[in-house]
Amino acid sequence: MSIRQPILTRRHFLAGSAALGLSTALPGCATRYDQAAPIVFVHGNGDTAALWHTTFWRWESNGFDTDRLFAIDFPYPLARSVDATYQAYRSSSTDQREQLAAFVAEAKRRTGAPKVVLVGSSRGGNAIRNYIKNGGGAAHVSHAILCGTPNHGVLVSDKALVGSEFNGASPFLRQLNDGPTEVVPGLAWMTTRSDNADKFAQPDGAALGMPGQPTGVTAEGPALKGAKDVVLAGLDHREVAFHPKAFAAIWEFVMGSAPATTGISAESSPLLNGKVNDIVRGAGTNMPVAGAVVEVYETDPKTGARRVMVHKQTTGEDGYWGPFRASSRATYEFVVITPDHPTTHIYRSPFARSSQILHLRPGVLTDKDKAAASSVTISRPRGYFGAARGDIVTFDGQPGPGIPPGIPVNSTSTLLLPAGTAQRSVVCRFNDEVIAVQSWPVADNRVVIAELHY
Incomplete structure (x- = not known):
C-alpha cells in the first residue's frame, strides 16, 4: 500500500514566517518579517495540521507574513504498533520522514528560501530528527525545535511496545541518539518540555496503562544532548508546543529577542x-x-x-x-x-x-x-x-x-x-x-x- 504524499497548495495552507534575515516595516503596525526563513510546523501522533492554527495567529500578530507559515498534514498520522511492520491506515517513521522531506522542498520552492525552520510537537519531532539525520534535511534546515518529543521513548523496554518508534530501546531511537551528542551539527536545536506534567515523560507507566511499572524515562526524556533545553513548568505534553509560553520560547530562540506579544490580534472578518x-x-x-x-x-x-x-x-x-x-x-x-x-x-x-x-x-x-x-x-x-x-x-x-x-x-x-x-x-x-x-x-x-x- 502506498502512502499518499501531503500536498502543499496555496488554497490549503496559511502562512507567516520565522525570523531569520531581512524585515520591512509596515505603516501603523509591528515590524513585518516577509523575507525570513519559512517555518514548517509538524504535528504529533494522530493529530492534524489544524492544531497549529492558534500558533499561526500568534506569529501573524507579531508581524509575520502569512505566506511563510506552513503546517504539514500527514495522511496517516498514527504510528504503527511495530515500526517495521505494515499496518493499515498507519505510518512508519520512514513514511513520515519522506513526506516531510517532500513538504519542505515544496515550502522552499514556494518561498525561494534556502532553508526552513522546523517546529514539531511530540511525534512530529521524531519525523524532524529522522529527516535531518537520515533524509538529507541538515542542508535544508536552520533551526529544529522539538516540543514534548519523546526523544528517549515513552519507556525503555524489551517486553512492552517492542519495535515501536516510541520505545527508547528501539532501533529507531537508538540510532537517532547514538554518538557523543544527540543532535546533528550545523543547525540550531532546541527542546521544550515540562518539569513534571508530561504524561509521556514519567518514571511510572500509569499513563501508558501500566501503573506501578517503571518506564526508565524521567521528565528529562524530551531533552537532547547538544540542544538548548527549555523547561516550561506546569505545562502538559501538548502545551509545551501550543501554549503562549511555548510560542514565546520558540520565537525568542529563532529571533533572538522576546515577541512583542503572546496575544492574538483580531481581524473583523476572518x-x-x-x-x-x-x-x-x-x-x-x-x-x-x-x-x-x-x-x-x-x-x-x-x-x-x-x-x-x-x-x-x-x-x-x-x-x-x-x-x-x-x-x-x-x-x-x-x-x-x-x-x-x-x-x-x-x-x-x-x-x-x-x-x-x-x-x-x-x-x-x-x-x-x-x-x-x-x-x-x-x-x-x-x-x-x-x-x-x-x-x-x-x-x-x-x-x-x-x-x-x-x-x-x-x-x-x-x-x-x-x-x-x-x-x-x-x-x-x-x-x-x-x-x-x-x-x-x-x-x-x-x-x-x-x-x-x-
Whole structure:
C-alpha cells in the first residue's frame, strides 16, 4: 500500500514566517518579517495540521507574513504498533520522514528560501530528527525545535511496545541518539518540555496503562544532548508546543529577542477553510472525505441555539469545505454530514483570525454513548485537563467526568445525558473559554463536540 504524499497548495495552507534575515516595516503596525526563513510546523501522533492554527495567529500578530507559515498534514498520522511492520491506515517513521522531506522542498520552492525552520510537537519531532539525520534535511534546515518529543521513548523496554518508534530501546531511537551528542551539527536545536506534567515523560507507566511499572524515562526524556533545553513548568505534553509560553520560547530562540506579544490580534472578518478528514475503523486519518456536507450556523453564544445558516458546501475530492467569511465576534456550529459516520455537531467560540487549516473530523459513538439521550464532549486538541493544577472543566457548572487527579492525561471530557432527556442547551467551560452547545439526540445518530481553541 502506498502512502499518499501531503500536498502543499496555496488554497490549503496559511502562512507567516520565522525570523531569520531581512524585515520591512509596515505603516501603523509591528515590524513585518516577509523575507525570513519559512517555518514548517509538524504535528504529533494522530493529530492534524489544524492544531497549529492558534500558533499561526500568534506569529501573524507579531508581524509575520502569512505566506511563510506552513503546517504539514500527514495522511496517516498514527504510528504503527511495530515500526517495521505494515499496518493499515498507519505510518512508519520512514513514511513520515519522506513526506516531510517532500513538504519542505515544496515550502522552499514556494518561498525561494534556502532553508526552513522546523517546529514539531511530540511525534512530529521524531519525523524532524529522522529527516535531518537520515533524509538529507541538515542542508535544508536552520533551526529544529522539538516540543514534548519523546526523544528517549515513552519507556525503555524489551517486553512492552517492542519495535515501536516510541520505545527508547528501539532501533529507531537508538540510532537517532547514538554518538557523543544527540543532535546533528550545523543547525540550531532546541527542546521544550515540562518539569513534571508530561504524561509521556514519567518514571511510572500509569499513563501508558501500566501503573506501578517503571518506564526508565524521567521528565528529562524530551531533552537532547547538544540542544538548548527549555523547561516550561506546569505545562502538559501538548502545551509545551501550543501554549503562549511555548510560542514565546520558540520565537525568542529563532529571533533572538522576546515577541512583542503572546496575544492574538483580531481581524473583523476572518476567512476560514479546511478539510473534512476521514476516520477509518475508529482511527483518525488526514485523508480527505469527498461528498461530505458541511453546514455552518451562527449560534446564540449563551445557548448554542441556531440563529442563521451562514455557509453550506459539499466537499470535492480534496475534502475542502470552504472558504467561509466569518465574524470574529460570532460563535458557530459546524455540522459534518457523511454517509459513513455520525452527523457531527462541532461548536466553536469566535475565530479571532483567518485560517485555512480548520480541518474537521467526524465524531464517533461508542456503545456507552448509544445508551444515552445525547453525548456532549469538551475537546481540547492543544492541551490536556489537569485537576491538580486547578483547571476548571464543567458542563452547566458541574465538574466534567473523566478527569483524574494528578498529572494532566485526558484532553476530552464527555457528558452523557440520561435516556429521556429532551434536547437542551449545555454550557461547556474550560477555564476562561466558554462554548454553549445543543444536545442533539444520539437516537438520530448525532454526536456533539465543543472544540476549544486554547
